Amino acid sequence: MITQKVIIIKADGSKVAFNPNKIITTCLRAGVNKEATKRIIKKIRGQVYQGVETHDIYKMVLNALNEEKEGTVLKQRYKLKEAIMKLGPTGFLFENYVGEILKHSEFKVKTISGKVRGRCTVHEIDLIAFSGNKRTLVECKHHSKHGVYTGLKESLYTHARFLDTKSSFESEYLICNTKVSMHAKKYAKCVGQHILSWKYPPNNSLEKIIEKNHLYPITILSLNSKEIRSCLHAKILLAKNLLNYREKELSKKTGINTKRISNLQKLVQQMIS
Structure with a gap:
């Protein structure tokens, strides 16, 4: 049969x-x-x-x-992928989130949304990071819809910026929250561009780095929009950052009642244990 x-x-x-x-x-x-x-x-x-x-x-x-x-x-x-998609729509939150991820890797983040003068024009670079003595240009691409790929256009755009500012950087990264197209991967490999995205590179992709280091965004919790805004206003971007405060202190900082804070902290503790 x-x-x-x-x-x-x-x-x-x-x-x-x-x-x-x-x-x-x-x-x-x-x-x-x-x-x-x-x-x-x-x-x-x-x-x-x-x-x-x-x-x-x-x-x-x-x-x-x-x-x-x-x-x-x-x-x-x-719900990790969905949670990252909520870090939008302007992309600024995603840039900050990527900065947190890089800080837990081999990089030190110097600037978020910094201006750099290139040979032909001035560029606003999403992230400027250091790995040892090497300065890295990081371009972040955030998508808030399912089924969208980051493609060759984004890879070309990132490399064009890198070429114009090459006197200031030794390497370039394209970091996105979606899968990347085969054309983008092929081009990036040819020009020496690093890509970090969903499912790529296979052994050290975006979601694997997040899960390995418990770098879940605050949006992974079942928070309403007001609670999310309160946490972000308090500069709490990672879920595990909730554990850095006592209940009353965090309640005062966010306006969320202590019982709710206690339940959220217990949930985060379970998530990272």
Whole structure:
């Protein structure tokens, strides 16, 4: 008996065969154990249908996670990509977030949105970072919609800036919250441009660095818009930064009541443990 493949519709409108391995990988990365992952996949297999959209499958997985032990914590981790997409729409928050990620890597961030005079014009560089004695130009590209790729245009744009300001920088980085196109990867490799993005490079991609160092953005928590604004106004960009304060101190700083603060801190502690 031949089993018909279930065709799903991605956010960009393209159609592909349903691949449960993608859910398995994301679940395991979020800390779901193997047995729970098997149960989730079994539930999803029983719910998917021809023509189902990926965002509906995403909701199915979140609902399945809710039924598991420590489901709230696991669900928060699973929502990482969505959380980063909320760091917009201007891109400024994403630049600051990337700065936090770089600080936990080999870089020291000197300037965010700094002006640098090139050979032909003045450029506003998203981030200026140092790795040892080498000065690095960092261009950040943030997308708030699913199904969008960062492509060759962004890679070309970043390299053009680097060429014009080459007297000030030794290397260039393009950092984005989406996948990058094959053309962008090929071009970047040819000109020596570094790319950090979703799923790339395979062994040290954006999400892997975030998860390894517990650099979850504050938007990964189930906060309402007012609470998010309050945290950002208090310069709390990372979820784990909530643990740097006592309940009353953080309540005064954000205007969020102490009981809510206590619950959020407990959730963050579980997420990073």
